[in-house]
Amino acid sequence: MKRRALSHFPVRITENDQGSRCLMNEYNSNNSIEVRSVTKNFQGSQVLDGISFSVGRGEVFGFLGPNGAGKTTTLRILLGLLRPDSGEALVLGKSLDTADAQRKRVGVLFENNGLIDRFTARENLRYYAELYEVSDIEKRISELLEYVGLSDRGDDLVGIFSTGMKRKLGLARAILHKPDILFLDEPSSGLDPEGQKMVHDLIVGLSGQSMTIFLNSHNLDEVSRVCSKVAILHHGTIQAYDSIERLRAGPSGSEITITLSDPALGDRAVAMINALPCVTSTLQEHGHIKVTLSGQSGSAVLEALITGGFGVEEAVRQKRTLEEIYLDVVREAGGILGNPESVAIQEKGSVKV
Amino acid sequence: MNGILVIAKKEIRQLTHNTQLMVSALIMAFIFGAISGPALIATGGTGAGVGIDSLVFTFALMIGLLIGYILSGQTFLREKQEGTIETLLAGPLPIKDIWLGKVIGVLIPAYILTLASTALMIIIAGSLRGDILIPSGPIILHLVTVVPAFIACGVGVLGFIQLLLGMRENQIINVGVIFGLIFLISFSRELLGPGFTISWAGEGLILVITGGLLLAVNAMTRFLNKERIVRSIP
Numbered sequence: 001m002k003r004r005a006l007s008h009f010p011v012r013i014t015e016n017d018q019g020s021r022c023l024m025n026e027y028n029s030n031n032s033i034e035v036r037s038v039t040k041n042f043q044g045s046q047v048l049d050g051i052s053f054s055v056g057r058g059e060v061f062g063f064l065g066p067n068g069a070g071k072t073t074t075l076r077i078l079l080g081l082l083r084p085d086s087g088e089a090l091v092l093g094k095s096l097d098t099a100d101a102q103r104k105r106v107g108v109l110f111e112n113n114g115l116i117d118r119f120t121a122r123e124n125l126r127y128y129a130e131l132y133e134v135s136d137i138e139k140r141i142s143e144l145l146e147y148v149g150l151s152d153r154g155d156d157l158v159g160i161f162s163t164g165m166k167r168k169l170g171l172a173r174a175i176l177h178k179p180d181i182l183f184l185d186e187p188s189s190g191l192d193p194e195g196q197k198m199v200h201d202l203i204v205g206l207s208g209q210s211m212t213i214f215l216n217s218h219n220l221d222e223v224s225r226v227c228s229k230v231a232i233l234h235h236g237t238i239q240a241y242d243s244i245e246r247l248r249a250g251p252s253g254s255e256i257t258i259t260l261s262d263p264a265l266g267d268r269a270v271a272m273i274n275a276l277p278c279v280t281s282t283l284q285e286h287g288h289i290k291v292t293l294s295g296q297s298g299s300a301v302l303e304a305l306i307t308g309g310f311g312v313e314e315a316v317r318q319k320r321t322l323e324e325i326y327l328d329v330v331r332e333a334g335g336i337l338g339n340p341e342s343v344a345i346q347e348k349g350s351v352k353v
Numbered sequence: 354m355n356g357i358l359v360i361a362k363k364e365i366r367q368l369t370h371n372t373q374l375m376v377s378a379l380i381m382a383f384i385f386g387a388i389s390g391p392a393l394i395a396t397g398g399t400g401a402g403v404g405i406d407s408l409v410f411t412f413a414l415m416i417g418l419l420i421g422y423i424l425s426g427q428t429f430l431r432e433k434q435e436g437t438i439e440t441l442l443a444g445p446l447p448i449k450d451i452w453l454g455k456v457i458g459v460l461i462p463a464y465i466l467t468l469a470s471t472a473l474m475i476i477i478a479g480s481l482r483g484d485i486l487i488p489s490g491p492i493i494l495h496l497v498t499v500v501p502a503f504i505a506c507g508v509g510v511l512g513f514i515q516l517l518l519g520m521r522e523n524q525i526i527n528v529g530v531i532f533g534l535i536f537l538i539s540f541s542r543e544l545l546g547p548g549f550t551i552s553w554a555g556e557g558l559i560l561v562i563t564g565g566l567l568l569a570v571n572a573m574t575r576f577l578n579k580e581r582i583v584r585s586i587p
Contacts (some may be wrong), residue, residue, distance in 0.1 A: 115437070
């Protein structure tokens with residue numbers, strides 16, 4: 001019986017090739033963000049090693065990686081706060097490092113929310129509204145306080161707000177000027193589950209308004225809830241980059257679990273399935289047969305079983321969770337064995353990596 | 354509203370909302386004002402302008418710098434410590450405009466407190482001598498032009514340093530600045546002597562030199578660098 005390899009998930013950089021080709025091309029106007037072969041060194045330590053990716057307009061993009069992977073450095077390069085050693089990072093076709101006016105089209109929420117504790121919620125929003133030259137400021141402030149559920153706390157000092165309330169106000173501040181792109185750095189960090197859900201709902205709501213969202217996070221649950229595409233960064237290189245759906249389907253195809261009408265025929269069925277060229281491995285357990293396919297379609301297996309006279313009671317396509325994908329990717333890159341923090345987290349079974 | 358003025362307005366509001374800081378600055382301004390008045394009488398000086406001119410000339414500059422120094426910590430360093438500077442740098446304003454807005458935001462309250470402190474010193478000295486002391490014309494020009502420009506230069510340089518350097522380096526520099534300023538204020542009268550007077554031409558020359566200093570500080574801002582600031586955020 002073939003058994004599925006423990007670590008079969010290869011590095012998957014399906015669209016990175018496109019990113020590399022972009023180097024020879026002009027800026028693609030369908031993309032809000034283009035990162036091309038960016039490298040960055042800090043005091044001899046290679047933080048980013050030629051990363052390339054792009055984010056399409058209106059996409060909610062999750063940028064994942066363990067602590068120290070280079071996520072914040074990438075975010076800062078995109079925002080023009082750091083300069084890459086080589087390569088380029090374009091936002092709406094320009095580097096934000098030099099394009100001051102372009103930064104008006106960008107909203108950003110760092111972990112500290114960018115709020116002034118000695119000001120009220122309204123005063124905070126008014127300050128940023130004036131900075132971004134928002135028109136009809138008071139109306140916009142009232143709208144946003146209502147949107148984030150703080151309309152009754154507008155005249156309270158931010159210093160007395162809870163972490164969740166500050167995050168809500170920070171989010172309101174970041175979208176005050178109706179940016180085309182919103183950069184979020186660990187938006188649910190430090191929040192209780194209710195606060196996290198609120199932030200997720202707000203992000204989903206914003207993505208419905210055609211806003212491109214770049215979500216920098218190590219919260220896999222958050223990313224799997226709100227993002228359509230992800231890149232996983234580890235040791236300064238992008239280890240995986242694709243839509244969540246395609247990543248969940250697996251690099252070498254999908255996995256299906258088959259339940260036969262007569263479980264006693266399991267061994268014969270497994271022998272027959274193993275003979276099929278599209279099958280990578282099989283595993284028989286608890287009366288089910290788990291089949292890993294080299295392609296995406298399991299119809300050949302089902303056809304073979306039915307033609308062979310096996311009754312199929314149920315066939316279910318198995319999809320991997322983002323947590324499994326992430327751990328596989330990091331393991332492939334040597335992170336699980338080499339990173340004590342990752343090991344500890346894996347043992348706890350937490351989704352936070 | 355112009356972005357520089359938005360920043361300046363915010364800084365003034367933030368400073369005035371900080372009761373502890375404002376009380377410290379006020380105490381500093383009034384203590385130095387109050388103790389310098391009797392010192393003027395003790396060292397003598399004849400005539401209405403003579404004596405008062407020599408003290409006002411240096412005192413206003415030094416007390417302005419000291420108050421500017423106290424307020425700039427809140428404006429530049431605190432924003433860096435709290436990390437909100439990163440949000441500001443990611444915004445639409447060029448880094449130089451941010452710096453300039455902050456300098457103006459510190460300059461205005463620092464200058465008002467300097468004038469108040471200087472006025473207090475003159476009033477106390479006058480009342481002790483039973484006379485009304487009025488500084489000479491060139492010294493009044495000095496107060497309305499050179500003093501604010503000099504405070505702006507000092508705050509500009511301090512802000513530049515506080516933005517670019519890390520917290521440890523700033524702590525070391527702060528100790529040097531505070532001791533240096535207190536020393537200069539304490540001995541400001543002795544620096545020039547009680548008989549010091551200044552002519553219109555002399556004050557004009559000082560104004561030109563201060564203008565040159567302003568230009569030099571302005572040129573220095575070319576070295577403001579977002580990467581340095583972000584990487585020195587604690």
